[in-house]
Amino acid sequence: MTTDDTPAIAAYGLRKAYGHTTAVEEVSFSVPRGRVLGLLGPNGAGKTTSMRMLLGLASIDGGRAHIHGRPYAELDEPARTVGAVLDAGGLHPGRTARQHLRIAASMAGVDDTGVQPLLDDTGLTAAADRPIRTYSLGMRQRVALATALLGDPNVLVLDEPANGLDPAGTRWLRDLVHAFAARGGAVLLSSHILAEVAHVAHDVVVIDHGRVVGGGRVDELTDEHGGDLESFYLRLTGENAGVI
């Protein structure tokens, strides 16, 4: 049953192994409506795997992953509930952004009248009828973000959404995420750019070697750690720096 207290996004003791590699072990976090949670951690820490489990894209070996109190697969209207950016490299290179968004709208069962406004909002209108193979990384990232927003979701799961964005794009993304949360949406985003996370997220969870090693409210953590998240983050993960 969903109550007002049910988190929009929740992981309860998530566990995932690939062969002998434990990717995620006992990972728990939650994101209430109206909040932005930053998922931090070194390369290979388990951030993407946790997000993939939330979105039903990776099987779960232990624990539970819920959106509004239910596994993703049990949502009534997943495309209208959750928008995700996982891999901007997964776009078809021969399609234009407009074609990509129209096809994504059709697959999600949503009206494609939203495509042009999204192209405008993401600054892609001038390039909308060029093949995606001619796009820069930041432009592909904008297409991925536009796709995530197509169904007017109330939950966003964004893996490295600022990757490749220029300063104007980063500002635009920050404003978008803030406005989304201010309307009651919940956002889970991963990033390696700690200063950006400090600007955009209300709370953070730090994962290392598949386990949660710390977290808290960004305003409290930055106050406690001399004004930025870096010393907090490095204290938790610094000794283990390097790819797992």
Ligand SMILES: Nc1ncnc2c1ncn2[C@@H]1O[C@H](COP(=O)(O)OP(=O)(O)OP(=O)(O)O)[C@@H](O)[C@H]1O
């Ligand atoms: N499909 C897969 N098959 C085998 N191992 C995998 C697979 N996906 C992830 N892993 C392993 O699981 C661990 C966690 O990877 P994951 O991609 O979740 O990390 P991450 O925190 O997102 O890293 P990054 O910051 O580099 O994107 C790593 O050891 C990785 O090699």
